[in-house]
Amino acid sequence: MPAVPCNTQDYTWHKGTRCEAIVTDFQVMCVAVGSAALVVLLLFMLTVFFAKKLYLLKTENSKLRKTNLVFQGKFTLLRDTRTDGSFLVHHFLSFYLRAGCKVCFVALLQSFSHYNIVAQKLGVSLTAAKERGQLVFLEGLKSCLDLLFGEEEEEQSAQPSPLQFISESASNLKALFDFVRTSLTPGGGDSWKGPVLLVDDLSVLLSLGATPVAVLDFIHYCRVAVCSQLKGNIVVLVHSNEDSEDEENELVVNSLCHHSDLILWVEGLATGFCKDVHGQIKIIRRVSLELTAEQDHIQIYQYKIQDKNVTFFARGLSAAVL
Structure with a gap:
């Protein structure tokens, strides 16, 4: 077929x-x-x-923007590695002044005019804050010059300079602590919400000759006076470099990390410079200090510094990528 x-x-x-x-x-x-x-x-x-x-990111960001709470008795450490974390100092300075807190700013890195120019971009006038008694500003650069080249004026002054240890053989920071305690102790007519000590930056004290033990003792006494007794807050900036041979600075940084309630660790990108991403910030909430079984909460974001603000976003979700 x-x-x-x-x-x-x-x-x-x-x-x-x-x-x-x-x-x-x-x-x-x-x-x-x-x-x-x-x-x-x-x-x-x-x-x-x-x-x-x-x-979720927008919701969390909106909550952070709407929240104007000032926690009491907290020690916040600002740490930067391979980048400049001074933008966090400007943020906390403007934040606490807007919140109506009494601020003692120990500025060891820049002049008053520098901080004032940046603060004006953020909508805060440091000059007006000083005039109304809300801000006590210690200009470290000027104080050092007065100690080194203004001996006659210093002898005529009734009070010793807060940075008196520079001209002494022993690195004793008691004068600096007395300045902080006197500045933040509330008076009879003060109506500020709470005292705040802001230091920019603590590593400069080591460069000026203070020993790590003296710096840690200074922070310890400030925590007792400001955080425990006055129910205020302390914000300190330190520079660190894991590959650095400066053992004294790393000793201070590691000790402060161990005792901090909140750590904001700003790091430069491992890949180098990027126009759209300037670095990443690691937020470490030290829940373990509260003697609970929980581990520290760690969040990592990337950021871009703009003229008047800083934009934070999750890793890999910058505007250039999206």
Whole structure:
């Protein structure tokens, strides 16, 4: 019996003259529709995932912006590595002044005019804060020059300079502590919310000749006076470099990290300079200090410093990438 050939027009693909294996148009359409549906489902799942992440970040950011609470008795450490974390100092300075707190600012790195110019961009006037008694500003650069080249004026002054240890053989920071305690002790007519000690930056004291023990003792006494007795807050900036050979500075940094309630660790990018991402910040909430079984809460964000503000975002979600 002769072989009857199949009608090839009815099939998309066939094998053999008698169509032993075939693929119909309907089967091809089912595979195409199924593949397209799978791709759409995957895209929908990815869209929902990233939309949920962005929503959580926006919600958390809005909560942080709306929250104007000033916690009491907290020691916050600002630490920077391979970058400049001074923008955090400007943030805390403007934040506490807006919140109506009495601020003692020990500025060892820059002049008053520098901080005032940056504060004006953030909507705060340091000059006005000083005039109304809300801000006590210690200009470390000027005090050092007065100690080194203004001996006659210093002898006529009734009170010793807070940085008196520079001209003495022993690195005793008692004069600096007395200055802080006197500045933040509330008077009879003060109506400020709470005292705040802000130091920028603590590493300069080591460069001026203070020993690590003296610096740690100074911070310890400030914590007792400001945080425990006056129910205020302390914010300190320190520079660190894990590859540095400065053992004294690393000793101070590690000791402060151990006793801090909150650590804001700013680091430069390991890949180098980037126009759209200036670095990353690690937020470490020391829950372990509260004698609980919980571990420290760690959050990592990337940031970009702009003219009047700083933008924070999750790693890999910068505006340039999205």
